[in-house]
Amino acid sequence: MQRIFFSRFVNYMDEIARLGSIRRAAEKLNVSASAIDKQLLRAEEELGVSLFERHPRGVRLTSAGELLMYRLRNWQRDIRTVGTEIEELKGLRRGEVRIAAPQEAVLSFLPQALSGFLKENPKITNSVQVVESDQVRQMIIDGEADVGLTFSPRPLPGVTVLRDLPFQVLALLPDDGSNRKSVSLDRFFQRPTVMPDAASHLRDILDIAAARAGVRIAPALTSNNLELLRQMVREGCGHGLIAVCPAAFQGPGAGLVALPLRGAGLPERVLSLIAPRDASSALAAVLAKRHFELFIDGLRAG
Numbered sequence: 001m002q003r004i005f006f007s008r009f010v011n012y013m014d015e016i017a018r019l020g021s022i023r024r025a026a027e028k029l030n031v032s033a034s035a036i037d038k039q040l041l042r043a044e045e046e047l048g049v050s051l052f053e054r055h056p057r058g059v060r061l062t063s064a065g066e067l068l069m070y071r072l073r074n075w076q077r078d079i080r081t082v083g084t085e086i087e088e089l090k091g092l093r094r095g096e097v098r099i100a101a102p103q104e105a106v107l108s109f110l111p112q113a114l115s116g117f118l119k120e121n122p123k124i125t126n127s128v129q130v131v132e133s134d135q136v137r138q139m140i141i142d143g144e145a146d147v148g149l150t151f152s153p154r155p156l157p158g159v160t161v162l163r164d165l166p167f168q169v170l171a172l173l174p175d176d177g178s179n180r181k182s183v184s185l186d187r188f189f190q191r192p193t194v195m196p197d198a199a200s201h202l203r204d205i206l207d208i209a210a211a212r213a214g215v216r217i218a219p220a221l222t223s224n225n226l227e228l229l230r231q232m233v234r235e236g237c238g239h240g241l242i243a244v245c246p247a248a249f250q251g252p253g254a255g256l257v258a259l260p261l262r263g264a265g266l267p268e269r270v271l272s273l274i275a276p277r278d279a280s281s282a283l284a285a286v287l288a289k290r291h292f293e294l295f296i297d298g299l300r301a302g
Contacts, residue, residue, distance in 0.1 A: 020058040095284025100145035102133040104243040146285035167269040170258040185213040192220035192238035247299040
């Protein structure tokens, strides 16, 4: 049956169904009625069913014919869509991609993941909205984002999880020139803490670490801006936390060190790449999702 799935046969079926007559369809399409009839007989033989009921006054689709016509029209529409997208690819990869991500991913992962996509697709417009991790899924569901990164635990109803990537939570301290490989909970809490606000998953992890150390936290500073907190640690105002992808982490920046917390038993965090369940995404979004999937696959393989 694959051999008859081509545009000419779709046109034959469509005109016969619309006009109710092989002869009139042949006249409309400027081909012989016998040529159309041969195509129909061949299709019916390969499928093993009749596609049209033949009557003295013309023909009418059978149930099998109705089903085939429905599938052929969908196929024709999909082929047109693919053709348009291929033309876009050949010319220029235009479009828009909307990305939603939490601050933790923006600080340690997203720039590396996104930079390659921008270089490969200079004519695609990209926008990144930084929101709390729990909001990312809702933005995907509401159609406000094409691609999302979230630390919200799985499962995530209403979205498709394309990839997962483990993240590690590290203590963020001013660089004092020592060569320590880790820091104990006691030493971490000897200094004031600069803390994310309650909306951040990092705040939950800091509270867990404090409970295990038997410390009641009295933060020197609380903020919903992780970059501000990082800068305040550099200025010597206290200790903080940072979540990083070990395979992509390039260091916390000048004047800072990021060390594992000994004895904290902190849970590993997982960053999920998510997208809408509906597969009918625009070409630009499809390209972006594939780029992120390949980037994450590369990190996991490395």
